[in-house]
Amino acid sequence: GAGVSQTPSNKVTEKGKYVELRCDPISGHTALYWYRQSLGQGPEFLIYFQGTGAADDSGLPNDRFFAVRPEGSVSTLKIQRTERGDSAVYLCASSLNGGTETQYFGPGTRLLVL
Amino acid sequence: DQQVKQNSPSLSVQEGRISILNCDYTNSMFDYFLWYKKYPAEGPTFLISISSIKDKNEDGRFTVFLNKSAKHLSLHIVPSQPGDSAVYFCAASPNYGGATNKLIFGTGTLLAVQP
Numbered sequence: 721g722a723g724v725s726q727t728p729s730n731k732v733t734e735k736g737k738y739v740e741l742r743c744d745p746i747s748g749h750t751a752l753y754w755y756r757q758s759l760g761q762g763p764e765f766l767i768y769f770q771g772t773g774a775a776d777d778s779g780l781p782n783d784r785f786f787a788v789r790p791e792g793s794v795s796t797l798k799i800q801r802t803e804r805g806d807s808a809v810y811l812c813a814s815s816l817n818g819g820t821e822t823q824y825f826g827p828g829t830r831l832l833v834l
Numbered sequence: 835d836q837q838v839k840q841n842s843p844s845l846s847v848q849e850g851r852i853s854i855l856n857c858d859y860t861n862s863m864f865d866y867f868l869w870y871k872k873y874p875a876e877g878p879t880f881l882i883s884i885s886s887i888k889d890k891n892e893d894g895r896f897t898v899f900l901n902k903s904a905k906h907l908s909l910h911i912v913p914s915q916p917g918d919s920a921v922y923f924c925a926a927s928p929n930y931g932g933a934t935n936k937l938i939f940g941t942g943t944l945l946a947v948q949p
Contacts, residue, residue, distance in 0.1 A: 822880045
């Protein structure tokens with residue numbers, strides 16, 4: 721079946737603009753995760769959804785970052801007033817039920833803030 | 835503060851030989867560990883995992899060893915193949931069976947297997 725998909729694959733924006741990044745998890749997966757990978761680093765946890773609710777948003781760096789999953793499937797990561805330091809690859813992962821279930825990653829969205 | 839450390843940014847191995855990738859962690863609350871492999875322009879792909887109640891887990895050519903007292907784990911690939919060339923990330927989770935299982939990743943090791 722289809723894996724995790726993310727759109728767009730690349731996004732270039734200007735400092736101060738608003739961006740939305742989309743994640744389509746594997747069908748039937750209740751758990752969804754967002755990570756951010758900066759150059760030379762490993763993925764860094766941002767937020768975890770179980771169903772429609774954000775069960776853990778402790779990784780969001782500040783209030784410019786927000787994520788939703790209104791119907792328990794597709795998720796959107798929203799970044800307001802983008803800064804150059806937000807440039808990174810944003811990765812989405814899903815797992816069947818959370819816990820120790822394997823997290824399957826999408827290819828990521830490469831965000832560049834000029 | 836880096837809780838999961840991969841001190842070797844790169845490793846080069848001859849085809850057919852053993853590749854050993856190392857990982858250290860600092861948080862004694864971590865009780866579930868994973869290795870992911872990543873090719874360029876793709877997301878990380880799960881490779882193998884181990885819980886803290888074990889000291890070894892094997893899956894085909896891949897074996898993960900866990901030394902809890904040393905807070906150290908390693909991934910052995912034998913025999914290494916050119917297709918194994920990728921970045922390998924070690925990851926840890928503080929909540930085995932818990933609510934989130936967010937993963938905390940190391941910085942990765944680039945493995946190059948020479949034909």
